[in-house]
Amino acid sequence: MEFGVFILAQQRGYQQTSRQVINNSVEQTVAAEQAGFHNAWYAEHHFNNYSLSPSPLMMVAHMAGRTRRIRLGTAVCILPLYQPARFLAEIGFADTVSDGRLDLGVGSGYQEFEFARFGVEIANSGAMYNEFLDILAKALNQKIFHHEGRFYNIPPSSIAVRCVQEPMPPLWITSGNPVALGRGVRENHNLFVTALLKGNEGIRELRERLLKVAVDNGKDLDRDVKFGFLRCAYASDNRAEIDAYLDCARYQRRISESLKFRRSQSEDGYMVKEVAGDTDPTFEELRKNLPVGSVNQVIDKMLEEISILRPKHIALQTQLGDFDQKTMLKQIELWGERIIPAIQKELGRNPSAAHALVA
Numbered sequence: 001m002e003f004g005v006f007i008l009a010q011q012r013g014y015q016q017t018s019r020q021v022i023n024n025s026v027e028q029t030v031a032a033e034q035a036g037f038h039n040a041w042y043a044e045h046h047f048n049n050y051s052l053s054p055s056p057l058m059m060v061a062h063m064a065g066r067t068r069r070i071r072l073g074t075a076v077c078i079l080p081l082y083q084p085a086r087f088l089a090e091i092g093f094a095d096t097v098s099d100g101r102l103d104l105g106v107g108s109g110y111q112e113f114e115f116a117r118f119g120v121e122i123a124n125s126g127a128m129y130n131e132f133l134d135i136l137a138k139a140l141n142q143k144i145f146h147h148e149g150r151f152y153n154i155p156p157s158s159i160a161v162r163c164v165q166e167p168m169p170p171l172w173i174t175s176g177n178p179v180a181l182g183r184g185v186r187e188n189h190n191l192f193v194t195a196l197l198k199g200n201e202g203i204r205e206l207r208e209r210l211l212k213v214a215v216d217n218g219k220d221l222d223r224d225v226k227f228g229f230l231r232c233a234y235a236s237d238n239r240a241e242i243d244a245y246l247d248c249a250r251y252q253r254r255i256s257e258s259l260k261f262r263r264s265q266s267e268d269g270y271m272v273k274e275v276a277g278d279t280d281p282t283f284e285e286l287r288k289n290l291p292v293g294s295v296n297q298v299i300d301k302m303l304e305e306i307s308i309l310r311p312k313h314i315a316l317q318t319q320l321g322d323f324d325q326k327t328m329l330k331q332i333e334l335w336g337e338r339i340i341p342a343i344q345k346e347l348g349r350n351p352s353a354a355h356a357l358v359a
Contacts, residue, residue, distance in 0.1 A: 001306070001311075001312070001313070001314065001343065001344055001347055002038040002039065002228075002312065002313040002314070003037050003038055003039075003313070003314050003315075003316065003335070003340050004032075004037055004038055004039030004040060004041055004071075004073070004228070004313060004314070004315040004316070005028060005029070005032045005037055005039070005040050005041065005315065005316055005317075005318045005319075005332065006041045006043070006075060006230055006315040006316065006317045006318065006319075007025045007028055007029065007040060007041065007042055007043070007053070007318060007319040008043045008050075008051050008053070008252065008317065008319045008320060009021050009022065009024075009025045009042070009043065009051050009052040009053040009319055010049070010050065010051055010052070010248075010252065010319060010320060010321055010322075011049040011052055011271075011322075012049070012248070012251060012321040012322035013271070013322060014271070015322065016322055018052055021052045022052060024319065024325045024328075025042070025053070025059070025319060026062070026063065026066065027325065027329060028040075028318050028319060028325075028328065028329065028332060029063050029066065029067060029070070029072075030066055030067065031329045031332045031333065032070060032318075032332055032336075033067045033068070033069055033070035034333075034336070035332050035333050035335060035336025035337070036336045036340065037070060037332070037335075037336065037340075038070065038071060038313070039070065039071045039072070039073050039103060039313070039315065040063065040067075040070055040071070040072055040073065041073040041074070041075035041103075041105065041315050042056035042059040042060065042072075042073070042074060042075060043056065043075055043076075044056050044074065044076065044077055044078050045111065045114065046081075046114045046117065046118075047113065047114060047117050047270075048113065048259075048264075048266070048270055048271070048272050049255075049270065049271050049272055050111075050255050050256065050259060050272060056073075056074035056075065056076075056077060056105075057074060057077065057087075057090050057091070057094045059072075060072040060073070060074065060094045060098060060102055061093065061094050061097050061098070063098075064094070064097045064098035064099070064101065065097070069101075070101070071101045071102075071103050072094075072098055072101050072102060072103070073102070073103030073104070073105055073172065074102075074103070074104055074105045074106070075105040075172070075174065075192060075230075075315070076105035076106050076107035076172070076174045076192070077104070077105065077106050077107070078107060078108070078109035078114070079106050079107070079108065079109075079128065079129045079132040079133075080108060080109055080115070080120050080124070080125045080128040080129055080132070081109065081114065081115070081118045081120060082132070084132060084135050084139075084147075084152050084154060085154060085157065088135070088136070088139045088140070088159050089159055089160065089161060091104060091140070091163065091168075091169070092159050092160070092161035092162050092163050093161045095163040095164050095165055095169050096161055096162075096163070096164055098164075099164060100163075100164035100165045100169075102163075102165070102169040103169060103170050103172060104168075104169045104170065104171050104172065105171075105172035105173075105174055105192055106129075106132075106133070106136075106171065106172070106173065106174070107129070107173070107174040107175060108125045108126055108128070108129035108175065108177075108180065109122070109125055109129075110122075110259075110260050111259045111260065112262055113259055113262075113264065124151070126177070126180070127150065127151070128151050129180070130180075130183070131149045131150060131151050131152055132152070133183070134147070134149070135147050135149075135152060135154065136168070136171070137187075139157075139159055140159070140163060140167055140168035141167045141168065143158055144156055144157070144158050145157060145158075170189075170190055171184075171189040171190065172189065172190045172191065172192050172228065173189050173190070173191050173192065174191075174192040174193075178209065178212070178213050178216075181210075181213045182213050182216060182217045185213055185214055185217045185219050185224075185225055186217045186218070186219075188224075190225075190226045190227060190228065190313075191210070191225065191226070191227035191228070192227070192228045192230060192315075193206060193210065193227055193228070193229060193230070193311075194206075194229065194230040194231070195229075195231075195309075196253065197232065197249060197250070197253055197281055197286060197289060197290065198289055199285075199288060199289030199290070200289075200304065200305070200308060202289075203305055203308045203309050204308055206309060207308060207309050207310070210225070210227065221310075222310055226312045226313070227311055227312060227313070228311055228312065228313035228314065228315055229305075229309055229311040229313065229314050229315070230315045230317065231290075231291070231305070231314055231315070231316060231317065232245075232246075232249045232290050232292075232316075232317045232320070233290060233291035233292060233298060233301075233302065233316055233317075234246075234290075234291075234292045234298070234331065235291075235292070235293070235294065235295045235297075235298040235331070235334055235335070235339060236293075236294075236331075237294055241327065242287070242292050242293070243283055244323060244324070245292070245320070245323055246283050246286045246287070246290075246292065247283075247321070248320035248321030248322065248323045249286065249290075249317070249320055249321075250280060250281065250286065251274055251320070251321040252317075252320050252321060253280075254274050254275060254276065254277060254280070255272050255274060257277065258272065258273075258275060259272065291305065295334070295338055295339060298339060299339055299342045299343055299346075302314075302339070302343055303343060303346055303347075306343070306347070316335065318331070318332060
């Protein structure tokens, strides 16, 4: 079982400067490597405070010089917002300067607010994404490639800076669309999924959806598909500390949904207003749903969730809202010292525990 940190680089208010947010992201990555995490993942969003990570590949390249072991991933690059020729060159560069530590997460995007400002029709995002995947496969596997398509045309070309990982870095597919996930499964790529802030029932539903995707595409989910699980989790005996984390998790959900469903509001054209919704979970519901509580409670809940979903990788959301940075750095250290070793020990001692726990 691999563990990573997912860094959203969120700015909840003007009490946080953009410089502070980015510096916090850098510090969390360094702390994650020191704590023994396997991966650090960086989001991509534009033009508002939901995330201040406009280029995850730039973040990977920067962190390549600040770290030595931890793998560095994009979660995800929004393909329809890129010019393919430049993107391909930057993949090779990022993989080179990180000595082959790049994990390339890609997706089609969902925020119309971003697409409009890039001059891209969000209605075309799925078709553009699929064509972009065709280009990636050719460009990173062939010395000379060319492409003629509906959205992109590239004459015979060669990427100057080749990837260290031959022929290309691991590709991680993120989507809520079973068709997009199915293509990832067929082409032997990794998947990234989430149950958002839902509990065990939501995780079981997610497992069923993944099983169907695998079966429909001629694969065995557990044997043939590597997939990661994005999760909010926090360990502490301090209830107020946990509540602060849950408040930031709920904030993220509110802002994400307001952007996704195109109902976001802003008083100054930048800072998206947090608006409570009818479907908002209460703190009590979140405590029931998520791995939060004492160290032992978190370990037990994580093992329970692993037993249901059976992922190969778990990415913990460490950068949310305006959660206190010093407290989060201590949290990352706690996971490295106590929680991850305990989970891995239990899984190693009883590999069939996944089935036994759910049964």
